[in-house]
Amino acid sequence: MEKTSFELFAMTASAIWMRRNKLRLGENSIPLGQIAASAFDALKEFQQLRPTHAQIPRTARAVRWRPPPESCVKANFDGAVFSQVGLAGIGIIIRNEQGLVMAALTQQIPLPASVEMVEVLAARRALVFAKELGFDRVVVEGDSANIITAVNGRIMDLSAMGHVLLDIKSLSSCFSFISFQHINREGNCVAHKLARQAANFPFLVWMENVPPDAFEVYQLDLLRLQ
Structure with a gap:
């Protein structure tokens, strides 16, 4: 449950960030009130596709992008x-x-x-x-x-x-x-x-x-x- 909550937060944060950028550029974007539902649907789709990656070796799954230190x-x-x-x-x-x-x-x-x-x-x-x-x-x-x-x-x-x-x-x-x-x-x-x-x-x-x-x-x- 904790992992799913984090993933939903990441999807929501990304959707808000992208909406902000589209509005700044004068492009069409989804209404603010639909962001939560859109993020949930995107996460659900991602989770349905996840089994296709199940055979990736553990060592490969461990290689991931990591954020920089604070203020960098x-x-x-x-x-x-x-x-x-x-x-x-x-x-x-x-x-x-x-x-x-x-x-x-x-x-x-x-x-x-x-x-x-x-x-x-x-x-x-x-x-x-x-x-x-x-x-x-x-x-x-x-x-x-x-x-x-x-x-x-x-x-x-x-x-x-x-x-x-x-x-x-x-x-x-x-x-x-x-x-x-x-x-x-x-x-x-x-x-x-x-x-x-x-x-x-x-x-x-x-x-x-x-x-x-x-x-x-x-x-x-x-x-x-x-």
């Missing part, structure tokens, strides 16, 4: 490669300590020489995005262990991506608090979805919202915050 935001980044068209994609989502989305981004870039270069460019873009939006205390999180290790390293990197790492270290000094963390792919699904969106959209930013294709995984992250 977390910027998750990911990259995607579209080699057939010579392009790559960057996806970024910034969320607050309650798990609510502050901003999201998808962006196309020319295809770099390696997948690692795509990831390090995505990490740098996450910092620039957070800075552009005025965030001062940021946790940056991605699923490339090599990139997170390189960013946190103190040895000068002389590889092709060394200059990007230097840019990241320089940008890091703009924040009063900055931390770089690694998470497995299972906990970075929203950023991955956003990176894949770049195949169709050269550049899009969503304020306090996510695109429909990423909404389900974003909602799942909220439900897992227990």
Whole structure:
């Protein structure tokens, strides 16, 4: 019962947040008096679909997105490669300590020489995005262990991506608090979805919202915050 109550609260909070954003943008939204019923119906639908995930290994289920410390935001980044068209994609989502989305981004870039270069460019873009939006205390999180290790390293990197790492270290000094963390792919699904969106959209930013294709995984992250 306690778990169900939390899930209903998460659904309701998300519905209120999305309604606020739609009203601010002048878009149609459900009446305030219907939010509770809408959240209940959404939770019921989610619970009916849940058995399809029953065979996921326990170790995979344990990997989940976790909110940043109080007064911080977390910027998750990911990259995607579209080699057939010579392009790559960057996806970024910034969320607050309650798990609510502050901003999201998808962006196309020319295809770099390696997948690692795509990831390090995505990490740098996450910092620039957070800075552009005025965030001062940021946790940056991605699923490339090599990139997170390189960013946190103190040895000068002389590889092709060394200059990007230097840019990241320089940008890091703009924040009063900055931390770089690694998470497995299972906990970075929203950023991955956003990176894949770049195949169709050269550049899009969503304020306090996510695109429909990423909404389900974003909602799942909220439900897992227990």
